Amino acid sequence: MTRDHVMPQRAASEPITIRTTKVAEIDALAVAMDRSRDDIVNQAIEQYLEANAWQMERIEEGLAAARGGKVVPAEDVFAGIATKHGWTR
Template sequence: MEHNMAQRTASEPITIRTAKVAEIDALANAMDRSRNYIVNQAIERYLEANAWQMERIEEGIAASREGKVVPADEVFAGIAARHGWTR
């Protein structure tokens, strides 16, 4: 991910469970990073993963609407055949 040094930061109060703060601090200490760095990295990764997932879901919905689907039984049969499983 590209980091933009001109990026502005917003100060927003958040609540984190006490046990998680201890885990964040332990990771920050192990990585020689700040708590802020760890939390921001976690948020970035979470947003990236969810954006990717939403794109795949939207693509799947569009494909379904266009009739580009394979019946589930055919998918399962193909997987079973590839692995030598009996159904």
């Protein structure tokens, strides 16, 4: 086996419950994309986890900045936005 060849990860078998209407939507998407239901569901889970991990990192960074006193009063932020867009407050 070469280093370029990646073995697929073995899937864990874990029963889940999906609303019937969502299964129909997943199946329709799978047919439209010529992919399996498993592919669609696994991609959705991966994207969900990545998005939430990204959000949690940003929240933690924001909390750390606030704890460190790196904050701007809301009125200053709103004034900056208004100025940037030519809005009057």
